[in-house]
Amino acid sequence: MRALVQRVRRAHVTVGGETIGEIGRGFAVLLGVTHDDGEEEARWLANKIAGLRLFEDAAGKMNASLSDVGGALLVVSQFTLYGDANKGRRPSFVKAARPEQAAPLIDLFVGHLQQRGFEVATGRFGARMQVYIQNDGPVTLMLEK
Numbered sequence: 001m002r003a004l005v006q007r008v009r010r011a012h013v014t015v016g017g018e019t020i021g022e023i024g025r026g027f028a029v030l031l032g033v034t035h036d037d038g039e040e041e042a043r044w045l046a047n048k049i050a051g052l053r054l055f056e057d058a059a060g061k062m063n064a065s066l067s068d069v070g071g072a073l074l075v076v077s078q079f080t081l082y083g084d085a086n087k088g089r090r091p092s093f094v095k096a097a098r099p100e101q102a103a104p105l106i107d108l109f110v111g112h113l114q115q116r117g118f119e120v121a122t123g124r125f126g127a128r129m130q131v132y133i134q135n136d137g138p139v140t141l142m143l144e145k
Contacts, residue, residue, distance in 0.1 A: 001033055001109070006140045007026075022074070032080070037145075041105075054066075072120065075109065079097075079102065
């Protein structure tokens with residue numbers, strides 16, 4: 001699994017002009033799944049993101065976690081994180097998992113975060129979405145398990 005994590009002031013996702021997920025301060029997580037991913041990867045990545053210390057503490061150091069600041073998460077499936085454009089000009093997405101594998105793992109990832117007490121908004125799997133992200137910093141981190 002790959003996650004592009006961005007510290008945000010606010011973020012929301014729309015489908016067909018309707019807002020379906022919205023958060024204030026927290027993380028926007030673009031999440032991709034590949035063929036050999038399973039429950040272990042989803043659990044590990046959720047725990048890693050939950051504990052990341054990407055927010056500033058009172059001393060101005062990036063030392064505070066999502067729970068320390070009362071932050072939320074916006075999780076959006078992003079199969080293009082497994083795109084490969086090394087050959088030619090049109091990316092190949094053969095490394096991205098098929099929807100029947102990816103969708104349940106994304107749901108499992110979201111469930112792990114919710115079980116830890118986080119507010120989690122999501123996009124709609126397989127839909128054409130518009131994602132609005134106000135990156136704070138900017139702070140962006142790529143994680144992979």
